[in-house]
Amino acid sequence: MSSEWPLWEIFIRGQHGLNHRHVGSLHAPDAEMAIRNARDVYTRRNEGVSIWVVKANDITASSPSEKGPLFDPSNSKVYRHPTFFDIPDEVGHM
Amino acid sequence: MYAQMVKSEGSKSREEMTPEELAFQDRIDRGEKIEPKEWMPEGYRKTLIRQIGQHAHSEIVGQLPEGNWITRAPTLERKAILLAKVQDEAGHGLYLYCAAETLGVSRDELLEKLHSGNMKYSSIFNYPTLTWADMGAVGWLVDGAAIMNQVPLQRTSYGPYSRAMIRICKEESFHQRQGYDIMMKMCAGTPEQKAMAQDALNRFWYPSLMMFGPSDKDSVHSAQSMAWKIKMNTNDELRQKFVDQTVPQAEYLGLTIPDPDLKWNEEKGGYDFSEPDWSEFFAVIAGNGPCNAERLGARVKAWEDGAWFRDGLMAHAAKAEDRARAARLAAE
Numbered sequence: 034m035s036s037e038w039p040l041w042e043i044f045i046r047g048q049h050g051l052n053h054r055h056v057g058s059l060h061a062p063d064a065e066m067a068i069r070n071a072r073d074v075y076t077r078r079n080e081g082v083s084i085w086v087v088k089a090n091d092i093t094a095s096s097p098s099e100k101g102p103l104f105d106p107s108n109s110k111v112y113r114h115p116t117f118f119d120i121p122d123e124v125g126h127m
Numbered sequence: 128m129y130a131q132m133v134k135s136e137g138s139k140s141r142e143e144m145t146p147e148e149l150a151f152q153d154r155i156d157r158g159e160k161i162e163p164k165e166w167m168p169e170g171y172r173k174t175l176i177r178q179i180g181q182h183a184h185s186e187i188v189g190q191l192p193e194g195n196w197i198t199r200a201p202t203l204e205r206k207a208i209l210l211a212k213v214q215d216e217a218g219h220g221l222y223l224y225c226a227a228e229t230l231g232v233s234r235d236e237l238l239e240k241l242h243s244g245n246m247k248y249s250s251i252f253n254y255p256t257l258t259w260a261d262m263g264a265v266g267w268l269v270d271g272a273a274i275m276n277q278v279p280l281q282r283t284s285y286g287p288y289s290r291a292m293i294r295i296c297k298e299e300s301f302h303q304r305q306g307y308d309i310m311m312k313m314c315a316g317t318p319e320q321k322a323m324a325q326d327a328l329n330r331f332w333y334p335s336l337m338m339f340g341p342s343d344k345d346s347v348h349s350a351q352s353m354a355w356k357i358k359m360n361t362n363d364e365l366r367q368k369f370v371d372q373t374v375p376q377a378e379y380l381g382l383t384i385p386d387p388d389l390k391w392n393e394e395k396g397g398y399d400f401s402e403p404d405w406s407e408f409f410a411v412i413a414g415n416g417p418c419n420a421e422r423l424g425a426r427v428k429a430w431e432d433g434a435w436f437r438d439g440l441m442a443h444a445a446k447a448e449d450r451a452r453a454a455r456l457a458a459e
Binding site for chain 1: 162164165203214215218221222225228233234235290293294298299437438440441443444447448
């Protein structure tokens with residue numbers, strides 16, 4: 034039989050209440066084993082308080098060739114950044 | 128330099144490059160990271176698979192010489208520390224295999240190539256670990272040499288490799304320190320213990336220098352890898368840095384580097400030292416080191432003996448999924 038264990042992408046939430054963050058991947062036969070393995074591979078030094086595992090095959094990613102069409106439109110919208118607007122000093126902190 | 132003599136493709140001048148290759152090289156020159164699925168020259172992909180794969184294999188095979196001493200560590204604390212260190216090596220191997228897999232090679236293919244001898248691992252792990260002092264020498268010298276190479280590789284151009292190196296470097300300095308700590312303890316012990324430490328240094332010094340690969344004048348694969356930023360420094364640069372860093376550490380221990388020609392060179396601001404015996408290096412790489420057969424044999428045996436277990440877990444996972452599906456259908 035010998036089929037390779039599927040690949041899982043691992044997401045970990047660190048100590049400080051931030052989002053789960055992608056840390057890498059590993060092979061495991063099922064989700065439960067993926068979490069156990071992720072504990073050993075990615076949190077040997079207290080790196081996390083919560084683990085998500087997702088089958089790599091279940092992730093849909095944007096394609097590198099779409100990078101331009103997807104992200105370029107935001108380049109011209111500089112007014113989305115607060116620094117676009119000059120507020121006089123007299124107004125104080127805003 | 129858990130990767131040695133990684134075969135690279137020939138270097139191309141800008142005139143010889145296609146427009147795609149030019150744009151790719153420009154991205155690398157600007158310091159951009161290359162990510163999986165982005166366009167890359169076939170040679171870049173192949174060289175990286177070889178290098179990252181070799182690096183991963185070295186981490187995994189590197190567990191064996193130290194695993195040898197886990198059951199015989201002198202104290203429970205030393206045993207726990209060594210166990211943690213060897214577990215880290217397994218983790219480092221896994222980070223690197225995952226990075227290699229993003230280039231379109233499967234884990235099983237990489238392992239098959241290791242087991243069949245088509246991919247190498249670092250020459251250093253083909254030397255035996257004869258005494259407890261060797262655990263000190265391995266951590267101090269072998270991990271020290273590895274760090275020398277891995278720190279610059281954090282800036283390598285391939286994103287997943289760079290991220291794996293950043294994780295590894297964070298963990299690696301524990302390895303070197305625990306080795307040096309063993310050496311300090313041995314050197315402060317009885318004359319017999321200190322002699323063991325000196326003996327370990329004598330046996331591991333030249334094999335450690337070999338870890339950086341052949342001299343630059345004989346290193347045929349460097350130019351293209353350096354242009355692609357998958358090799359950041361030449362072999363000789365790193366070797367020199369390693370010697371300059373290690374000699375004072377040996378002096379502190381009261382140990383003698385086994386090189387009568389070792390001498391401070393004021394002009395170059397570094398030590399002059401003897402080259403290792405390169406014929407020995409090439410023999411070890413070709414499979415004729417003291418432990419090649421034993422190391423590879425242990426890996427192949429572990430893989431084959433574990434096959435029923437890997438298959439069993441897959442069968443269990445498939446059945447559990449079928450049962451869950453059937454239960455869902457029944458509920459609908």
